Amino acid sequence: MSDYSYHDLSKMIDHSLLNPTLTVDDLESGIELAIAYEVASVCIMPYYLKRCAEKLKGTGVAASTTIGFPHGGHTTAIKQAEAQRAIDDGCEELDMVVNISKVLSGDWQYVQSDIAAVVEIAHAAGQKIKVIFENCYLNDEQKIKLCQICTELKADWVKTSTGYGTGGATHDDLKLMRQHAGEQVQVKAAGGVRDLEGLLAVRELGVSRCGASRTAEILGPARERLGMPMINATATGSAGY
Template identity: 75%
Template sequence: MAEFEYQDVAKMIDHSLLNPTLTTDDLEAGIQLALAYDVASVCIMPYYMKTCAQRLAGSTVKASTTIGFPHGGHTTAIKRAEAEQAIADGCEELDMVVNLSKVLSGDWDDVRNEIAQIVEIAHKAGQKVKVIFENSYLNDEQKIRLCEICTEVNADWVKTSTGYGSGGATQEDLKLMREHSGDHVQVKAAGGVRDLDTLLAVRAIGVTRCGASRTAEILGEARKRLGLPEIEATASDNSGY
């Protein structure tokens, strides 16, 4: 018997459509792929958020986008405006990048205040926030402090990376983040989850979401192992992460 059900793994995937060179045709194809495989969400470039939300309406696939992406150096006012616009456009989950410069500088009050503001905006609208750390530039002490802050301000997820830094999710980081985040905070892996076995491995750690562009390959293999029919859906594999 398989060690998972299809929905167990499909609803872990945030299908990433963040590569800035994707055309509108690519974005439309990616949305249709996400619907066909019934993933957790589509994480799309902010300018296409409204259209994406319209395409996903009535489905179980959520609309998500990025805030302060990919480097996190936007002012808090701009991140707030991005969050408000995204929610107005139908965004249900906001993937927000921390101010990496302030994290590395140890300006924890500013880091906490900014995360708290975006969480407050999202939660007031009934939506959720994933806080992106960019772990490849951080030491364990900094990662742990971010987990503590996200727990304190009731963020919904802590997330390893943007997919555009110098590295992606590692099992060591995921274990660290799970250990130091509150039970009400979930963990998302981004960058490096490119096959089903890796997805299952991070699931065993306690990861509930993964940013992925190789959705068709991962879930195609899942369906094959489970003896489910193949899904006829294709899209560009250069979407990010």
């Protein structure tokens, strides 16, 4: 007997629809796939968020999008405007990229105020926020400092990567983030979780969410292992994840 249910696994998945080459038909089929597999959320390009939120209404799958994506170099005012528009369009979870340049420069006051500005908008609207570090560019000291800042600001998740940097989630980084983020802050892995065994491995490390485009390849075997009917759906998503 497995020590997990299907929803224990499916509700770890944020189905990624962020590849800029995805067509409207791809986005529509990707949303349908996410609904069929009963994932946690669909993280979609901002321009299609409103339509996505409409389709997801009542399904139990949350609508999410990105802020300051993928490089984090937007001004704070633009990130705030993006966040407010996302909320207005029905976003329930915002995935925000830190200002990587400012992190590498050691300007922690700027970094904290930049994150705080978006956290405030999300939480004022009763929605949640994930803060993306892009760990492939950072050292452990910088990752730890970001975990401390996000804990202080009461971010809902700390997240390893955009999926578009030079690397994705590593087990060492996930362990580090789980160790240094507060108990109330969850950890999201993005980039590199491509099959069921990978999902189970990061689950054991305390990860509660994974950004994935290979949702069918991950959850299909989970359904098979648990003796559930298979779903006839075509995987659509972002190669970056």
